[in-house]
Amino acid sequence: MEDPLASSTNTATLAAPAARRGRGFYFPDVTDAEWNDWKWQFRHRITSLEELCRLLPIPEGERDTRGQVLRDFRMGIPPYYLALIDADDPHDPILRQAVPVSDELWNRAVGDEDPLAEEAYSPVPGITHRYPDRVLMVISNTCAVYCRYCTRKRIMYDDAVPELELDRMVEYIAKTPAVRDVVVSGGDPLHLSTPKLERILAKLRAIPHLEIIRIGTRVPVALPQRIDDELCDMLQKYHPLWINVHFNHPRECTPEAARACDKLSRAGIPLNNQSVLLRGVNDDVPTMKALVHGLMRMRVRPYYLYQCDPVRGTEHMRTTVAKGLEIIEGLRGHTSGLAIPTYVVDAPGGGGKVPVTPDYLQGYDPVTGVARLRNFQKREFVYTDPRPRLGPDLGTIDVVLVEGEPGHANGNGHANGNGNGHGHANGNGNGNGHANGNGNGNGVAEVRVPANGNGFGPVQGGVASPANGQGPVVGKSTWVHGRGNRLPTL
Numbered sequence: 382m383e384d385p386l387a388s389s390t391n392t393a394t395l396a397a398p399a400a401r402r403g404r405g406f407y408f409p410d411v412t413d414a415e416w417n418d419w420k421w422q423f424r425h426r427i428t429s430l431e432e433l434c435r436l437l438p439i440p441e442g443e444r445d446t447r448g449q450v451l452r453d454f455r456m457g458i459p460p461y462y463l464a465l466i467d468a469d470d471p472h473d474p475i476l477r478q479a480v481p482v483s484d485e486l487w488n489r490a491v492g493d494e495d496p497l498a499e500e501a502y503s504p505v506p507g508i509t510h511r512y513p514d515r516v517l518m519v520i521s522n523t524c525a526v527y528c529r530y531c532t533r534k535r536i537m538y539d540d541a542v543p544e545l546e547l548d549r550m551v552e553y554i555a556k557t558p559a560v561r562d563v564v565v566s567g568g569d570p571l572h573l574s575t576p577k578l579e580r581i582l583a584k585l586r587a588i589p590h591l592e593i594i595r596i597g598t599r600v601p602v603a604l605p606q607r608i609d610d611e612l613c614d615m616l617q618k619y620h621p622l623w624i625n626v627h628f629n630h631p632r633e634c635t636p637e638a639a640r641a642c643d644k645l646s647r648a649g650i651p652l653n654n655q656s657v658l659l660r661g662v663n664d665d666v667p668t669m670k671a672l673v674h675g676l677m678r679m680r681v682r683p684y685y686l687y688q689c690d691p692v693r694g695t696e697h698m699r700t701t702v703a704k705g706l707e708i709i710e711g712l713r714g715h716t717s718g719l720a721i722p723t724y725v726v727d728a729p730g731g732g733g734k735v736p737v738t739p740d741y742l743q744g745y746d747p748v749t750g751v752a753r754l755r756n757f758q759k760r761e762f763v764y765t766d767p768r769p770r771l772g773p774d775l776g777t778i779d780v781v782l783v784e785g786e787p788g789h790a791n792g793n794g795h796a797n798g799n800g801n802g803h804g805h806a807n808g809n810g811n812g813n814g815h816a817n818g819n820g821n822g823n824g825v826a827e828v829r830v831p832a833n834g835n836g837f838g839p840v841q842g843g844v845a846s847p848a849n850g851q852g853p854v855v856g857k858s859t860w861v862h863g864r865g866n867r868l869p870t871l
């Protein structure tokens with residue numbers, strides 16, 4: 382796996398036959414001043430097939446169909462983002478996200494214009510009010526890059542959202558006290574000029590019941606030069622402000638993107654990432670793992686992994702739900718919990734985001750209080766709900782006896798008697814731990830045996846049952862030093 386933070390710009394210095402990509406490969410004559418100027422990047426976006434063909438080897442026979450695609454959905458690729466594409470790879474993951482392909486034309490009749498019914502749940506144009514306390518506000522029809530799978534393709538035709546419409550959106554939020562959170566999105570809000578964006582944020586901030594403002598943007602991914610001091614100084618006047626970014630592939634986690642994220646973080650803005658699960662881009666565990674690790678290194682928290690919406694012309698980019706489950710399965714337990722996004726399917730027709738998780742809870746009976754769990758290694762465990770309160774006159778407590786499968790963990794909770802002793806026995810390793818609560822009619826014993834198949838650690842089952850309240854019932858840890866020969870021999 383390549384280092385996702387490796388520079389995209391220094392391929393010329395590598396000794397091995399380097400991938401043909403990077404600024405030096407595609408844009409050798411551009412000066413640093415131009416390259417680092419976001420307005421230069423924005424103005425020089427690749428928007429026509431002719432320009433694209435000058436930079437990338439598009440097969441002769443596909444030029445016509447790809448050109449037709451552009452009549453349905455525009456193209457716009459900043460030079461910085463295009464330079465991430467490997468010129469020799471027709472299936473390059475960056476290319477698949479930004480460059481029109483013939484499949485879009487073949488699939489142009491498949492899918493919906495507005496799969497999430499954003500417009501059906503819209504009290505005023507530009508606002509979608511689907512959830513009780515938060516709204517989506519679409520303030521721009523323009524993006525730094527046009528993603529071929531975009532759910533909001535349908536709005537990317539006009540150039541700007543009229544001032545009057547923006548005012549109506551703000552007015553709706555102002556007169557709807559239930560709204561405490563607004564998702565400012567587009568299009569991309571951060572491609573607007575700083576003063577224009579500030580005018581909108583200032584109006585939102587003036588609404589007393591609006592607690593938080595969130596901005597959804599792909600700018601740190603596709604046009605990181607845009608994240609300059611002027612923008613950050615402006616944004617931090619409108620706290621609490623959160624930003625959701627949209628990285629899909631580890632190769633997007635460049636030094637430039639890391640710098641942009643760092644600047645936003647230093648302005649006090651928490652960054653969360655929303656990825657879309659895309660066929661041929663990030664639909665395998667190693668790629669997704671490299672992505673979330675790259676994000677964590679940039680201090681960006683993976684928030685959502687979206688199932689690709691069935692939007693018109695994107696059938697070739699969608700995956701099965703099974704694929705999403707496989708990816709979460711491949712992350713959970715295998716890497717930092719902080720790095721794991723919530724996988725969601727946004728319900729077609731406007732049902733909202735539905736979290737979809739692997740079947741870690743294999744069964745749960747609220748009457749017996751037994752939950753059958755399986756972990757990331759597919760081993761089974763039992764968790765029991767809290768027992769009824771123990772007391773001197775409680776009598777016999779029901780025994781919850783759970784059969785485990787051979788080689789799995791067995792937890793036998795066993796309680797006899799009518800007293801109030803409480804014993805614990807902990808076991809590690811293979812096999813069965815065993816504990817009995819005995820004594821003068823008093824005692825409760827529990828066994829927890831993580832039979833982890835590694836064979837480390839001695840089984841520490843056994844009697845643990847000071848009855849009648851004699852002696853401590855805690856303090857059985859083998860980690861406690863200076864109490865004789867309790868330390869396990871490893």
Ligand SMILES: *Cc1c(COP(=O)(O)O)cnc(C)c1O
Pocket residue numbers: 509510511512515516517564734
């Ligand atoms: C995604 C979305 C939100 C925000 O949802 P969270 O789960 O709070 O991030 C709000 N409104 C609409 C219409 C959305 O699609």
Ligand code: SF4
Pocket residue numbers: 523524525526527528530531532533534567568569598599
């Ligand atoms: S940046 Fe977002 S809104 Fe813009 S084209 Fe990409 S997915 Fe759509």
